[in-house]
Amino acid sequence: MKLPISSAEDRAIRNHLFIQEFFQKAWLWGLLSLVFGLVFPLGIARTIGNYTPAEIAASDRIFPAFMENQELFCILMGGLAAAIALVQFGFLYKRETVDFYFSLPISRKSHFRYRFFSGFLFFAVPFGIMYWISIMVAVANDIMIVSCFREIIQILLLYLLFFWDLYVLSILAMLAAGNYLPAVVMEGVVHLGCPIFCVLLTECQSSFFRTYVNVGQSILPGYGSILITGKAVIRNFHRHIPEHRMAVLIMLFLAVLLPFLAEKLFLIRPAEKNGSGMVWPPFRTLIHGAAVICGGIFVGLVMRNSSLSSEDFWLYSGVIIGCLFTHLILQMMMQVSFRAVFQGGLLLLTTTFLCVVTVSIFRFDLLGYDRYIPEQSKVESIGISLARLDYYREYPRDMTEEEYEKWNIGGINSYLDSSSSLYPYKELREMRLTDMEPVYTIINYSMDHFEDFLYGDSAVVCYRLKSGKPVYRRYPMQGLTEISDPEILAAAGQIFSEKEFKNMLYPVLRGSFSNKAIQLDPYYHMAESNRTIEFTDSQFQQLLNTYREELMQLDYEDLRTTEPLMTIRFSASESDYYNSYPIYPSFTKTIEILQKKGADCTPIIRKIQKIQVQYDDNGNYRTKYITDAEQMEELKRMLIRSDYYNMGLTLKKANTEYLFSCTVTNSQTLVDVDIDYYLPENRIPDFCKFE
Numbered sequence: 001m002k003l004p005i006s007s008a009e010d011r012a013i014r015n016h017l018f019i020q021e022f023f024q025k026a027w028l029w030g031l032l033s034l035v036f037g038l039v040f041p042l043g044i045a046r047t048i049g050n051y052t053p054a055e056i057a058a059s060d061r062i063f064p065a066f067m068e069n070q071e072l073f074c075i076l077m078g079g080l081a082a083a084i085a086l087v088q089f090g091f092l093y094k095r096e097t098v099d100f101y102f103s104l105p106i107s108r109k110s111h112f113r114y115r116f117f118s119g120f121l122f123f124a125v126p127f128g129i130m131y132w133i134s135i136m137v138a139v140a141n142d143i144m145i146v147s148c149f150r151e152i153i154q155i156l157l158l159y160l161l162f163f164w165d166l167y168v169l170s171i172l173a174m175l176a177a178g179n180y181l182p183a184v185v186m187e188g189v190v191h192l193g194c195p196i197f198c199v200l201l202t203e204c205q206s207s208f209f210r211t212y213v214n215v216g217q218s219i220l221p222g223y224g225s226i227l228i229t230g231k232a233v234i235r236n237f238h239r240h241i242p243e244h245r246m247a248v249l250i251m252l253f254l255a256v257l258l259p260f261l262a263e264k265l266f267l268i269r270p271a272e273k274n275g276s277g278m279v280w281p282p283f284r285t286l287i288h289g290a291a292v293i294c295g296g297i298f299v300g301l302v303m304r305n306s307s308l309s310s311e312d313f314w315l316y317s318g319v320i321i322g323c324l325f326t327h328l329i330l331q332m333m334m335q336v337s338f339r340a341v342f343q344g345g346l347l348l349l350t351t352t353f354l355c356v357v358t359v360s361i362f363r364f365d366l367l368g369y370d371r372y373i374p375e376q377s378k379v380e381s382i383g384i385s386l387a388r389l390d391y392y393r394e395y396p397r398d399m400t401e402e403e404y405e406k407w408n409i410g411g412i413n414s415y416l417d418s419s420s421s422l423y424p425y426k427e428l429r430e431m432r433l434t435d436m437e438p439v440y441t442i443i444n445y446s447m448d449h450f451e452d453f454l455y456g457d458s459a460v461v462c463y464r465l466k467s468g469k470p471v472y473r474r475y476p477m478q479g480l481t482e483i484s485d486p487e488i489l490a491a492a493g494q495i496f497s498e499k500e501f502k503n504m505l506y507p508v509l510r511g512s513f514s515n516k517a518i519q520l521d522p523y524y525h526m527a528e529s530n531r532t533i534e535f536t537d538s539q540f541q542q543l544l545n546t547y548r549e550e551l552m553q554l555d556y557e558d559l560r561t562t563e564p565l566m567t568i569r570f571s572a573s574e575s576d577y578y579n580s581y582p583i584y585p586s587f588t589k590t591i592e593i594l595q596k597k598g599a600d601c602t603p604i605i606r607k608i609q610k611i612q613v614q615y616d617d618n619g620n621y622r623t624k625y626i627t628d629a630e631q632m633e634e635l636k637r638m639l640i641r642s643d644y645y646n647m648g649l650t651l652k653k654a655n656t657e658y659l660f661s662c663t664v665t666n667s668q669t670l671v672d673v674d675i676d677y678y679l680p681e682n683r684i685p686d687f688c689k690f691e
Helices: 007-024 026-048 053-058 071-093 095-102 108-140 146-176 180-208 226-239 242-268 281-306 311-335 345-363 401-407 425-430 437-448 486-497 499-505 537-552 556-561 588-596 629-636 642-646
Strands: 379-385 457-465 470-477 517-521 531-534 566-569 580-583 610-617 620-626 654-665 672-680
Touching (some): 071 108, 071 146, 071 180, 095 108, 108 146, 146 242, 180 311, 180 345, 281 311, 311 345, 379 425, 425 457, 425 499, 437 457, 437 470, 437 486, 486 556, 499 537, 517 537, 580 588, 620 629
Antiparallel strands (some): 457 470, 517 531, 517 566, 610 620
């Protein structure tokens, strides 16, 4: 039994141990200083090393070191938190060290606090010093501006708050375990358990829900763990998104609550449990169950996705096998005994049952996620991307981050083309179609033909509910070239005629251009055929306004049946690089302006000099030439440019077994160029066919 000591003696002993702790673990100070001394300058170089001093001076925000794309650094902080917690509280796992430290004339509360705060300072002091030295070096070498110091301090504090929460969680894991091996399991579950579980459930959604769209707003909780929350906050702090401010408040709340909980557990921790598996059995049961469910889902998904048939058989077989093996491994590790492998039968059955239920919720849509369609009365407005309604776009080069964010509203290579993996979430959220009947017509058509369209294109829909919440769904659809149902074509035509839809589909209708020049490309992918035309400010604005007016008037039937004459890009500057847009024959006013500037707007189809027909006869290609003038004219009235067709510009159904290679002459280089065409399905003239 300890003799009572005064508070002054307790404080003196605690201060002595605190100072002694610092000197005894000087190696940890040196190691962390070395790590941060290497990481920070590298972070600065990666973040802003490519900026010139002029660009930095012109920027309103150049982020300090390692502020962008720092997933690896956040993971490193989690590892350091676990390692420092192990160094500070690893004495709990040996009876000799526990007896020694607990026999010192100092209260357990004081003992916990000096170890807790000294461990935090092992990280915070070298981190803050090396952080600040790196910032000073960056400023001295003109690769960082002084005006962002306030932001530098804010992010420094965010990092320290992030580490504090990770560190306390690591200590909680250490206190629940009674040995090093269970402690490693606990650390892994605390830091990675929730992110892994969220990833597995997200994979279940994408594997089983046919209408699922991953927009970062899944049916899972937004913040599953400190690691997820902290990484999101640090990565997105500069964007000042409201939900991340709320996350900071959550982290502050946990930073106050968790140390009190850790201290309480340290005070009531039974010393006789040191060296065993887990100090408190309920923790073992909880962690064990969560890990077994994750293992079962993972193995089940792997076996299902690798099987060629009987997916349900392999899915549930994998779930059972995964639960069994995870259970056996955890039993051995958490109880530090090989004999424990044969124990816990009831726990295994319970967790396997829960795992099967979890997987079945997704497999059989027990919660009705796939079948959910909001009632029109509950929807304020709607946004939709029509399958294959896209056009050629080029990636903008030499843009600042802010310019790119403005341009990249929906994706890099496509805007409302839902066949792309880059779904246009932001554009759909911005689109506010109030005439929802055509959209619901397409949705109901898709739901009635769900199995038929499972592997085709799709239409992505964003319902904006009257509550303000956006709800996304992806509906399997035929490409518009495949649809013959007049009701669906009429609905698509109604949607396309909406001003709100076209504004989202064609960024030129809402963009601004600093370079008063255009580029015309009559042959599409041929760079040598591009022609640049300079305009005065008034001429350029007239052309832009005229093109916008005629683009807004573009009829859906023209889009489906008419080949564009050429493409136009409203900028000829590499630093102001915008997308190419089609010019259709119906754009008569635009064509007139271009012709006055000397542009050749003659349809390419009229310049065809010879036509070669190639037929794919089960891999044996047969060829003939069309030379008769009347036959060539008949073909010209039907030909569909293959590149336009493949990119959805011309939405006619084509027969791709016949390839028509048509020769024209480049008016600038006088070089013959072959352009590939198709013919509409069921409209192959007899003189093109092969016997």
